[in-house]
Each structure stands twice: as C-alpha cells, then as structure tokens.
Amino acid sequence: MDGNYAAMAVTLVVWIGLFFYLMRLDNKVKRLEEKNR
Amino acid sequence: MPPRSTGLDSKALAVYAKDMRLELRSRYALNAILMFAITTLAVVSFSLGQSGLSPKLLSALFWIVIFFSAMSGLAHVFVREEETGTALALRLMADPDPVYIGKLAFNFSLLTTMAVVVTPLFFIFTDAPAEHIISFLPVLALGVIGLSGATTLVAAIISRASVKGALFAVLSFPILMPLLIALVAATEKVFGGSGLGEALAELQFLFAYAVVMITASLLLFKFVWQD
Amino acid sequence: MWWKILLFVGMTAMIIASYVTPAPQQQIGESSRIFYHHIPQAWICVLAFATSMVYSIRYLRSRRIEFDDRAVETARLGFVFCLLATVTGSIFARIAWGSFWNWDPRETSVFVLLLIYGAYFALRGAVQEPDRRAALSGVYSIFAFVTVPFLIFVLPRIVPSLHPDDSIVDSSMEFTMGPSVRVIFFASLALYTVLYFWMLNLSGRIGRLVRVREDLES
Numbered sequence: 329m330d331g332n333y334a335a336m337a338v339t340l341v342v343w344i345g346l347f348f349y350l351m352r353l354d355n356k357v358k359r360l361e362e363k364n365r
Numbered sequence: 366m367p368p369r370s371t372g373l374d375s376k377a378l379a380v381y382a383k384d385m386r387l388e389l390r391s392r393y394a395l396n397a398i399l400m401f402a403i404t405t406l407a408v409v410s411f412s413l414g415q416s417g418l419s420p421k422l423l424s425a426l427f428w429i430v431i432f433f434s435a436m437s438g439l440a441h442v443f444v445r446e447e448e449t450g451t452a453l454a455l456r457l458m459a460d461p462d463p464v465y466i467g468k469l470a471f472n473f474s475l476l477t478t479m480a481v482v483v484t485p486l487f488f489i490f491t492d493a494p495a496e497h498i499i500s501f502l503p504v505l506a507l508g509v510i511g512l513s514g515a516t517t518l519v520a521a522i523i524s525r526a527s528v529k530g531a532l533f534a535v536l537s538f539p540i541l542m543p544l545l546i547a548l549v550a551a552t553e554k555v556f557g558g559s560g561l562g563e564a565l566a567e568l569q570f571l572f573a574y575a576v577v578m579i580t581a582s583l584l585l586f587k588f589v590w591q592d
Numbered sequence: 593m594w595w596k597i598l599l600f601v602g603m604t605a606m607i608i609a610s611y612v613t614p615a616p617q618q619q620i621g622e623s624s625r626i627f628y629h630h631i632p633q634a635w636i637c638v639l640a641f642a643t644s645m646v647y648s649i650r651y652l653r654s655r656r657i658e659f660d661d662r663a664v665e666t667a668r669l670g671f672v673f674c675l676l677a678t679v680t681g682s683i684f685a686r687i688a689w690g691s692f693w694n695w696d697p698r699e700t701s702v703f704v705l706l707l708i709y710g711a712y713f714a715l716r717g718a719v720q721e722p723d724r725r726a727a728l729s730g731v732y733s734i735f736a737f738v739t740v741p742f743l744i745f746v747l748p749r750i751v752p753s754l755h756p757d758d759s760i761v762d763s764s765m766e767f768t769m770g771p772s773v774r775v776i777f778f779a780s781l782a783l784y785t786v787l788y789f790w791m792l793n794l795s796g797r798i799g800r801l802v803r804v805r806e807d808l809e810s
Contacts, residue, residue, distance in 0.1 A: 336611040357797045528718040539707035543742040581738045585731045588652050
C-alpha cells in the first residue's frame with residue numbers, strides 16, 4: 329500500500345508541475361498577443 | 366519521350382515503356398536489386414546452414430531479404446527523373462495519374478523479376494519445403510503487389526526531398542509494417558504445410574491492403590508530383 | 593478560465609482516485625492501475641495523429657502554410673504522448689508478462705505509430721523549401737495514417753495466436769471493468785483529451801506569434 333502512495337505522490341507532483349508550467353505559458357502567450365495587437 | 370496521346374491507358378503505357386527502355390539500357394535498378402537480394406540470401410544461407418530451419422524462421426528470412434532488396438532499387442524510378450532533369454519534361458507531357466500508373470507498373474515488373482529469380486534460389490539455398498511452392502505463389506504475388514503499391518508513392522516523395530540517403534527505407538518501413546507482418550504470418554502457415562485455406566484471413570488482409578494503398582496513392586500522387 | 597480550474601481539480605481527483613480505489617484488474621494486481629494513464633495516452637497519440645492528418649488535408653486543399661504549422665504542432669504533441677504510452681506500456685509488460693517487450697499486436701501498433709512520427713520528422717528535416725516540405729510531409733502523413741486501421745483493427749485479428757497474453761489486457765479492459773473503474777477510466781480519457789486540446793491551443797498560439805515575428809523581421 330505504501331508503494332501506491334509513493335507512486336501517487338510522484339504522479340501528483342508531475343501533474344501539478346505540468347499544470348502550472350502550462351498556466352504560466354498561457355499567461356505569457358496572452359501578454360504577447362495583446363502586445364502585438 | 367512518349368508521344369502525347371489521349372487515353373489514360375496509352376499514356377501510362379508510354380511512361381512504362383519509356384522507363385523499361387531506359388532500364389534495359391542501363392539495368393541499374395535491376396542489377397542493384399538482384400545483387401542485393403542474392404548477397405543477402407547467400408549470407409543468410411551461409412551463416413545459418415541449410416537444413417532444419419523452422420517455417421517461422423524461413424518466412425521471416427524470406428521477407429527480410431525481399432524487403433531490403435526492394436528498398437535498394439524501387440526509389441530509382443523517380444530519383445532518376447529528378448537527377449537527370451527529365452522530371453520537368455515529364456510533368457509537362459503527362460498528367461499525374463498516368464505517370465503514377467506507369468511508374469507503379471515499372472516497380473511491379475522490377476519486383477516480379479526479382480521474385481522470379483530469388484524465390485527458386487531461396488528454396489535451393491535454405492532447403493525450404495519445395496512441395497509448398499504452388500500454394501506459396503498467391504502469397505508472393507499479393508506481397509509483390511502490396512510492396513510496389515505502397516512504396517511507389519514514397520519513392521516519389523523522397524525523389525523530391527533534398528537529402529535522400531536512407532530516407533526511402535525510413536519512410537517505407539512503418540507503412541510496410543502491417544504488410545510484412547501479414548506476409549510473414551501467411552508464409553509461415555504455407556511453409557508449415559497447412560495450406561492456403563488456413564491463411565485466408567491473411568490473404569484477405571493482403572488484398573485489402575494493396576487496394577487501399579494504391580487508391581490512396583492515386584489520390585495523393587498529384588500533390589507530390591506538381592509543385 | 594473555468595475549464596482550467598475544472599481540469600486541475602478533475603485531474604487531481606482522478607489521480608488520487610486511481611490509487612485509493614481497488615486495482616482495476618485483480619489478477620494483475622496493483623500494477624494494472626497504469627491503465628488509467630496508459631490507455632488515455634495511447635488514445636491521445638492516435639487522436640493527435642488524426643488531427644495532424646486533417647490539417648494536412650486542409651493544407652493540401654488550400655496551400656495555406658498555417659495549416660502545415662498546425663499539423664506539425666499536433667504531430668509533436670502526439671509523438672510525446674506516443675512515447676509516454678510506449679514507456680508506460682513497456683513497464684507494465686515487464687511486471688505483468690515478464691519482459692519489457694512482447695510484440696503483441698497492441699505493442700506493435702504503438703511502435704509503428706512511433707516510427708511513423710519519427711519518419712515524418714525525418715522527412716521534414718530533409719526538405720528545405722517550406723512549401724515543398726509542407727506538401728511532401730502532408731502527403732506522407734495522410735498516406736501513413738491510411739495504414740493505421742490495418743494495425744489497430746485488423747492485425748490483432750490475424751495474429752492472435754502468437755500472443756495469448758493479449759487476452760489479459762482484453763479481459764481487463766473490455767469485460768471486467770467494474771462501475772468505479774469505468775467512471776475513473778472515462779474521466780481520465782476526457783481529462784487527457786482536454787489537456788491535449790489545451791496544449792494544442794497553446795502551441796498553435798505560440799506558432800502564430802513566431803510567424804508574426806518572422807514577418808516583422810523580414
């Protein structure tokens with residue numbers, strides 16, 4: 329069972345990292361698009 | 366250069382005849398493909414010994430030899446046009462469809478010639494069960510049709526690329542993978558002595574594959590051929 | 593904005609649920625939880641490939657280079673998901689069947705998809721002129737996609753005898769999927785799809801920004 333929780337923690341860290349990276353990218357792209365307009 | 370004629374058949378035939386004439390003069394593609402096939406076959410036979418190979422191993426070896434030999438020569442029919450600068454003239458003389466059909470027929474003849482030479486040699490060199498050669502012929506024919514049908518368009522694609530090198534095999538392999546798997550499965554059954562009836566599913570697969578690939582090639586060829 | 597929050601909460605909940613509920617396939621045990629990620633990844637791999645083919649068709653019809661840009665972007669995403677699906681599948685195969693690679697029909701098809709993507713990028717690298725690169729790689733992507741139905745639907749039917757192990761995957765996937773397993777699985781499928789479209793949208797917008805930049809410079 330402990331192995332499951334370790335795997336869950338790793339998966340969650342990867343997912344949360346990916347999500348915030350994409351959020352930051354999204355905001356950056358939005359800023360650049362507004363600057364171009 | 367082929368004369369400008371009206372029907373699709375006669376134009377395709379003209380393209381085919383022109384390629385055949387050029388090939389008979391130089392025999393470049395045929396020599397490459399045959400030498401490659403015979404060399405591979407000899408190496409395989411020499412290193413594995415003659416007898417006691419299982420049907421599974423035999424069928425895999427056979428199609429590996431055919432696949433790599435095909436890769437060594439089938440691109441030539443388009444690459445030659447681009448290299449000698451005759452592609453532009455051909456583009457002006459004929460529509461894409463007859464050009465494709467002519468080239469397909471040429472590649473098919475090339476592969477058939479190779480198969481006619483290599484298959485008996487294969488049976489001799491590896492001591493494959495010669496009594497099954499008759500039921501092996503339909504599999505071989507469908508394999509040759511499928512191989513030439515799927516690779517002629519790829520040959521056209523790479524002839525237009527600036528770096529050719531090993532690209533032909535790289536692009537062809539994933540497309541031929543389903544074909545090769547089905548061919549090996551069917552050949553294994555035939556060599557194992559279970560007859561063509563057992564391999565019916567594979568034969569249907571091979572037929573469907575050839576029809577789909579040639580149809581798709583006909584639809585797509587004009588986008589490769591014209592700029 | 594709201595769908596991003598939903599995606600975040602949903603995916604987090606799905607990941608937690610996928611580990612605290614009983615394993616989806618009792619025979620295989622804990623490692624079968626990888627299905628919740630592996631199958632959606634494989635699905636995105638095929639979906640991205642199909643999208644790439646649609647953009648290639650649109651490019652060949654209209655000859656507008658932005659369709660080619662979209663086709664490459666989705667192909668890149670598809671390649672990443674394909675790689676993920678291959679790696680997760682291979683790890684699972686090691687645990688369930690004892691070796692990393694068994695050549696069962698499903699492994700074969702994901703491997704061929706990987707090869708097709710690789711060949712597609714190799715072809716793009718080999719053509720310098722942008723319009724010709726777009727046309728040639730577009731044709732190749734359509735032509736290669738035509739073979740995919742053969743791999744996915746027909747092949748498993750003609751070579752099943754070689755890999756009896758495949759039935760384990762089938763039975764756990766299609767027959768013994770309990771209600772809670774089904775909910776998590778389809779949630780995962782939907783969430784992965786949303787994630788894919790978000791990533792596609794982002795790379796498309798970045799691609800457009802790059803084009804604008806290039807136009808300004810030239």
